Amino acid sequence: MKKNIALIKGDGIGPEIIDEAVKVLNKICDKYHHEFSYTRVLMGGESIDATGIPLTNEALETAKASDAVLLGSVGGPKWDHMPGHLRPEKGLLSIRKGLSLFANLRPAYLYPQLKASCPLRDEIIGDGFDMLVVRELTGGLYFGVHETVEENGILVAKDSLIYTEEEIRRIAIKGFEVARKRRKHVTSVEKSNVLDSSRLWKKIVHEVSQDYPDVTLVDMLVDNCAMQLVKDPKQFDVILTENMFGDILSDEASMVTGSIGMLSSASLNETKFGLYEPSHGSAPDIAGQDKANPIATILSAAMMLRYSFDMDQEANDIEQAVEKTLTQGYRTGDIASEKTILVGCKQMGDAICANI
Ligand code: IPM
């Protein structure tokens, strides 16, 4: 099968982790006789440096014309002083919006091999946990009006939080659909004791749940969810939530499962098109030192094969290779523990390729 992948290496550790994911994809091509071509697209800091803005129209059009987008990470201290609309992160928000990627799937799974990296006690870990954060990605606080104005000589910052029922309905449907392919349990997370947007969220999620009698639904306030994630993470299957809460809870879920360096993600629109990226950031402190964990990006590439290209067997191959590599004891610094073999980003990529 021929596929054209838009490649956004991005900033910080972005280029190194993308290189390892491409290595793995090329190994899959060899094994299954596929032909993947890669088109480089600039976004974030690298785009600011080259063009003055975090995402150009041409870059967005190139991404749109591809079969899927694979992204490293964006941002870094170099661009921290830039105004909001010229920050690297704005490129990420623009591409999510520009490609209508409203559904962000972030699987958080505790590999038995990584039990030692889990910060929770043994009796809480038990036989591990496996959850999926389904995060709304193109609405809410991230996309409301952001402004700082002076009112009567006092600076006032405003960020508006808006959700329409349509935006809530389509992500809720996604959440229930994926739950059907898992353990059929949805926890809908909101702050309906305070926010109108959350009260609408709850109402629409309950309406949608009527069409999924086989899936159980639990409502949970976001502060309670933050607590439950460390108290009893086993209770979660699908965590369905809005943009801002999903950002925060997915970082928490990732740490609970060992390291944010393991957490992949898929951002999907109504079709099979998607953007695939690790959930972690650009880690500028270790950039260029061959220390980064490429696994989240490699697992994101596997999600790309499964969700956008219908290559289930190929995706399984990658996931099993990652698991085998962990069983063999290879670890990057973020997941290293006693009696494991400490490797760099490149060696980790090589070890995973060798297991495909
Ligand atoms: C993420 C990141 C982004 C977000 C940032 C970089 C804008 O934290 O993908 O979780 O908040 O969505």
Ligand code: MG
């Ligand atoms: Mg985040």
